[in-house]
Amino acid sequence: MALTERFPRVPILVATLLICLISLSAAPDAQAQFPFDIVLTVGDTTAIPNEVNTVISVYLDNFNDTLAGFKVWIQLDRPDLIKFQTSSGTATDTTYWICNADSMGVCLDSTLTTPIGAWDFFHITTTVIEIGNHDVSGTLIENWEFVDSRSLSGLGFDIAVSAFANMPAPPETPGIPPQQGGLLVKVLADVFDVPDEQLERTVNLIVQHDFIDNINFSRPDGSSIGILYEPYMDTTCWVCMAWCGQECCDLQKQSLPPGGDYANCDSLAIRPDSSAYLDTSRVILNDGSLTVLVPDPYICGDVNCDGGHLADISDLTYMVEFLFGGGPAPCDPIERGDLNCSGGGTPVDISDLTYMVDYLFGGGPAPCEVCP
Helix, strand or coil: CHHHCCCCCCCCHHHHHHHHHHHHHCCHHHHHCCCCCCEEEEEEEECCCCCCCCEEEEEEECCCEECEEEEEEEEEECCCCCCEEEEEEEEEEEEEEEEEEEEECCEEEEECCCCCCCCCEEEEEEEEEHHHHHCCCCCCCHHHHEEEEEEECCCEEEEEEEEEECCCCCCCCCCCCCEEEEEEEEEEEEEECCCCCCCCCCCEEEECCCHHHCCCCEEECCCEEEEEEEEEEEEEEEEEEEEEECEEEEEEEEECHHCCHHHCCCEEEEEEEEEEECCCCCCCECCCEEEEECCCCCCCCCCCCCCCCCCCHHHHHHHHHHHHHCCCCCCCCCCHHCCCCCCCCCCHHHHHHHHHHHHHCCCCCCCCCCCC
């Protein structure tokens, strides 16, 4: 029997449809392929005491959505070790409100709104802020139109970074399409003078998510990524502070019912509401750390830091250039050049050069050998 008789030809169109159906049924869906929406990781790093401009890197994996905006709040658990770089400034904020209930021209209940559309009144506030120091060069948000960082505590022991790819006015700036392993932003910190004998030398860099106002990732349409809502019934208590016959002349909203019992309220307003929270099964936040290293002990006489033993001809040349030719000072710490341990306001001087010459050519004592 011919092969074509055992397996009759299937029309090309039908065969194509069958292949497509098999492929669709076998292919995993996007959620199975990408179990997370966002993975944010604060990198681990090290520094030495008194180091400035220490870079703390924050990395991003976004799997399913284009990221067009975010706010991330990082806190320190060891403010005795490091501090985020900040500088003082002022911020002027204007908020717009809709009045929900009023009495005799006084608004008793209001809702925050946007300046686009109807509003009843506004507030202008000016506050002193601590502006953070961040670096976007070479990052995913290098060309974004708005990037801001602030210490919400005002002490530099935390940093909140907010950024938007595209502001309302032109040009149109795209967000970050799905990618993995990108450098999102760099924030700068300064290290304190941590004593060598201090044992606990690691500060944890914690991504705070308990306060939903300070953690958010958004798509280009403004919708949030990984935000869920817990429904609840919101009960508002109103108490009449003054009666005019059978009518209340002064009805005031209470933050808590009198005596803790809503039965003591003169009026109640009950309406459904919800509270937002971050879905930490879809948005993964990985804390980082910074460890302050114990500096290697310096070699007295190794003024050019070439790692040589005590002092050699290259160190002598370096010292001559420093003292007479305008060359650089002995590398940190400058006590490397204080060979005779004279100390004082100028620990390195001509006497140290003489000491080095005597050591190299005259059989004198080794650098710092005479130190107590």
